[in-house]
Amino acid sequence: MPSRPASTTTSNRTRKRPEERRAEIVDAAAAIALDEGMERITLRAVAERLGVRPGLITHYFPAAEDLVVEAFTRASATERELFFPTGDRTPVGRLAHFVDHMERGLSAPLARLWLNAQHLSRFVPALDTALQQQDALDRERLRSIIVDGVASGDFGRPAGAGIAANRRGTEQTQLDVETAARRILLAVDGTGSYINSSAEVDPVQRGFVADVAEWTLGLAPGTLRATAAASADSAAPSA
Amino acid sequence: MPSRPASTTTSNRTRKRPEERRAEIVDAAAAIALDEGMERITLRAVAERLGVRPGLITHYFPAAEDLVVEAFTRASATERELFFPTGDRTPVGRLAHFVDHMERGLSAPLARLWLNAQHLSRFVPALDTALQQQDALDRERLRSIIVDGVASGDFGRPAGAGIAANRRGTEQTQLDVETAARRILLAVDGTGSYINSSAEVDPVQRGFVADVAEWTLGLAPGTLRATAAASADSAAPSA
DNA sequence: CAGTCCATTGGTCGCATGGCCAATAAGCGA
């Protein structure tokens, strides 16, 4: 490791438009957050990824902590799109995709990031804020699916069981949608807690999100998994 | 902690039996883990709590990482007793205590520690192992309650819904106990994910563990909360 | 009481971090 990387030759001084450079920095930090962890977002680490001197990062982010928060937001927002495709599927299909994506482990990087942020927000108040915002966005997406499903009659009686729902009072339909969305995301978080565990994934854990979703939405057990399988078949019909 | 000079003045050199000193160190580290976070377990921080020089910590823990792992195990094991009291209650009563203890927020320190460890185990393999062990111990306690409840007939038909349960095959009763235990702990973890959030606790979130427990154990919604309330009344009948 | 073991000290080293600052030069407008 020479002090000056051989690959990027000496004096690579390229001057970029501030917005462009800034975006580059956030992207690099987001990449680090996803595959090394947020605490590895360091002035030197980010700078090295960009082939740039650490001082430059400070120039754009006088407080390094702000970069961490922005990197989280970026990474989180980007990964979300993989969960909620814009496809014009049925509500059950969209929910099945969501669950299936998780069960296949495709959401591992995001789950790790999420766990990372949940813990780190203990020490970084601004991160707590960002986390709540991202969480709200996820919940909104999920709510949207549920509302559609209720309207189409696919989701049985989300009114369903549970203390919390009864406790809320006021308007009934709207509130139960919120209850269902929150429960499903709580199940997601519960499953995500084990993302860093080396233990073999337990079947109960694997199916937990689907089970909770079917329970709270009044779907027949197995509906989501069956839907996901059917969807996969139609997408890639070859054996 | 009787022998603690007001200021860190005069050389208070007291020589203790190795086992005693070692226990002191682990206790101090566990305390730090609980109220400041595991990454704050540092040679200097632990030494300062004990009124001792950092080098002494190194003497007992040549690799600081080992102290972190041991501190987690200690803190976790200690806190667990608060969840599963040795009282001779009914299965429903024991489960209700467990849930109630959580809903009251009494488990906040443990939840924070747990979240901390779940993230940190990403970088500390030994911590991952310790975490799995502690998790197994929790699950064992819970399983014990469930088995008793099934035997007494308090828990309806834990066989119940869900894909995962069906998928397991083989013996039925035993496996569904495991399913229920895992589901409840997954709910606990999901709820715990929000432990560091400054947002107001949502009612759905607050009741999630109880809801999942009642769902997966075939209890009528509200049973656990009602039981906890009755138990509290009999314990403190005043007012 | 003298001698020995080892718990404990005090100090140092190398490393990584975030932050700060003056000097440089790239790109743009006059």
Next chain:
DNA sequence: TCGCTTATTGGCCATGCGACCAATGGACTG
């Protein structure tokens, strides 16, 4: 083409970390 703005560099500083080590002295043994 010149000059100015400022993006970018290179360097330095204070802090906190784990690790290592020789010297000290407390407590126990003979």
